[in-house]
Amino acid sequence: MNSILEKNIKALASGVNEPLALKLQNYKKSQRFVLNNKFNIYDKNFETFIYDNDFISEELNCSFDNFLAQTKHYPFICFYGIANALLIKNLTPYYKRIFVFESEIELLHLALSILDLSEELSSGKIHLLDITEEKVNIQFLILFDMKGVFEYLNLFELFPINSYYKKFHNETYQQTLNFALANITLLIRNLHYKLDVLFLVYDNILCNIPTMLENIPFQRLIAQRKNAFDTAIVVSAGPSLTKQLPLLKKYQNKVFIFCADGALNILLKEDIKPDYVTNLDYDDLTLKFYKEQDDRILNILAIGTNHNVAKKISNKIIILRDDPFYKNLGLNDFGYIDTGTHVSHFSYTLALALGFKNIIMIGQDLAYDEKGNSHSESFALGIDYESTANIQKIKCLAYGGEGEVLTHIAWNDYRIKLEYLFACNKEVNFYNATEGGARINFTKEVSFKNACETLLHKEKPKFENLKPLTKNRSAKLIAKFFEKLKQDKQTCENLLNDAKALKEALNNILSKDIILPLEFLQNVYQNISTFNEILNNSAFLEDSIGKALIFNRGFNTSKVLKMHLNDEREHLYQLILAYKEFLTFFIQNLKTKYEIIQKYHYQTN
Incomplete structure (x- = not known):
């Protein structure tokens, strides 16, 4: 194993992508792909080079310019295909993160033998997703739900890194795109949860x-x-x-x-x-x-x-x-x-x-079962409680892996989250003895009778009753909580006041019927960036409400980035307009949160 590959594998194994690191470490080359001295790769199956053999530098430079133009100001970019990784390496200074999807382990092996990406892999600047990995779905959900990524999910595009992937791997590209969009939709649906x-x-x-x-x-x-x-x-x-x-x-x-x-x-x-x-x-x-x-x-x-x-x-x-x-x-x-x-x-x-x-x-x-029922007999809300629910119905793979069953989109989301949970706890045996319904991956499907006869042999132990804390200890903790609530109230007030002041300033600026100069708009946007840093570092916004508010910020910003404006003055002007819209949403909802705190605050006095 060469030293570059070893460094890259070590970076992957450090916790960023251990399954891929192990796969690369144990990989035996098939010699389908051959590297030449121009860092070009020849595919024996299709009898073609990944890049034009005579104009590799020209093609890389052209692709570099095209991708930057298509994703100007984007915080991340997503590629299908790693090729020789030279283009990816050259693009890293221009994005906070680069996501690379690849189906050919030999290409990943070759690329990581050519270029030292260990620093970028360790820091999370570059993320490699092996789309043949059993748990790639879990890896995707983790990566795209990260801070700094989830708010820009509406910018997701998957670019084939060059014409070789478009021509010879188009079917796999389309499958990967559909897989990614399904997961992006799931994440956005969760972030759009009703406030x-x-x-x-x-x-x-x-x-x-x-x-x-x-x-x-x-x-x-x-x-x-x-x-x-x-x-x-x-x-x-x-x-x-x-x-x-x-x-x-x-x-x-x-x-x-x-x-x-x-x-x-x-x-x-x-x-x-x-x-x-x-x-x-x-x-x-x-x-x-x-x-x-x-x-x-x-x-x-x-x-x-x-x-x-x-x-x-x-x-x-x-x-x-x-x-x-x-x-x-x-x-x-x-x-x-x-x-x-x-x-x-x-x-x-x-x-x-x-x-x-x-x-x-x-x-x-x-x-649903074959009769269309959603719940068991004697369910307190009725056996057909969700049968007429106004929610999108879909089909999914049935228990046992044969045929399909009718489910709805919320249940399907739950199933995916369960698969995520089970995949992350591989040291535990999950036995699905439901004997009906939807197939749930990362479980062992067994009959309930078999599970009981195999696993249940001894009496379970009995435990003494658990006791609460002493009244004195409990009272001290309650006082501590209300002190924290008092601090949260003050933090909420400060955020509201700062947001209102910034919105008023933006209103005054945008109401002027004049063409605002670029330097002035840059200074205005610097004030927005300063407030953004406050939001990004606020522990008060780390709950579900805060996450929904931050997603709205990214949603409004993304609409401007999708305009692909070349005029920097117009780009900044549109960003400021979008931020004012976000502030309206932010203030309205933060005020609601403040009122809830205020309802309980009297107990701190």
Whole structure:
């Protein structure tokens, strides 16, 4: 292995792209591609050079100019094909990030043997995506959801790096483009989540934190029960659940049962007592699931759970989400976990946090059954609760890998997020014993009977009841929280005042019926850049609301970048207009967040 390739592989293995590093390290060359002394590559299969053999420098220079012109001011650019990597290396000073999709491992091997890209790979300036990698979908979602990338998703284009890829790899290019656009759409859909819902969740959070601090700390659960048993069952309320209940009842003393709130009354009706019930719904509709309660059941609630539900439920733990916003609260005993966006996801992450090595899934259909039902019999909201929902229906691969089933776009998003979760926890065995619904990748499809007979042999242990903090300790933490809320109120006020002052200044500038000189516009935009830095570095904006606001900023900026304006004065003028539009949106929504804080602020006085 030459020293350049070794450095590049080491950079990939440092955590940026370990699967590709291992693949390159173990790769045995097929000799399909041959490198000549001009750094050109000959493809024996198609009997052609990747670049024109006589004019490689001219072609590279022309491509360099064309790509810069097509993506002027873009923060990132995406290529299909690595070629010899010379063009990519030359373009790195002009973009914050370059994403390269490639299907030929030998071309990646050759390119990384020619050029030292180790610094760019280590820093994240260049990202290589092997589109034949099993987990490329997961890698894509991670990379394009990064800070500095997600707000510009509307700029996504996938450029074949040269005519060789257009001519000889067009089918794979189209498949890659479709794959990328599907994931971009998913990310944008999540970022476009209705702000009114996010505000309801935020209101629940502020109301629930004092309740959380008066109940059992999550870390006490972890300390007492982590790694105490190997196997768990996660029960969801899909239409296939009914047929699994007799076997679940038979084995319930030999396995820990994690139950989505919607399946609770279904299990209790069959005299099955789950060990943990999870809930994260922001509205109080889920109160119907808790008509019957049992103190032997431990209720695990997300911090954004509806506050009326949280107050009514007994024997509970409320958990902070695993993201920077909540960690800034400094309430470590009560966090942290990735609750996801649907309740079964929460059950899986809870089981992972408790150290279970085998997780059996039942009722996880994520699809309608053959009768068009969305949920199991005895589901409190009705077996056809989502059957008439006004949401786009689509088809996906069925459980077992044969044929298709009808699902809807939200369920399909949930499925992709579950696949992401399972792929990131490869040391755990996920057994999909749903025996129906949609196929979920990164799981082992088995019959529920086989899973029970193979894995469930010994009685599960019993634990002593967990206790909350002392009243004195709880009171101190509540006081600490309200002090942090006071600080957040001040931060919110400062951001609002700065945003209003900047918007007023932009209004005054843009209202003038004169042609504004370039130097003046540059100074104005420098003020915008200064405010952007404040937003980018604000921990207060690291929650879901903040992310939605920042996405709106990028959305407005992207509309201007897509104009491809060559006149710098006009380009800056349009950017300032777009930023004023963003500020209107920002101020309106930040004011709503401020009003929610203000509602609870009286308790700090």
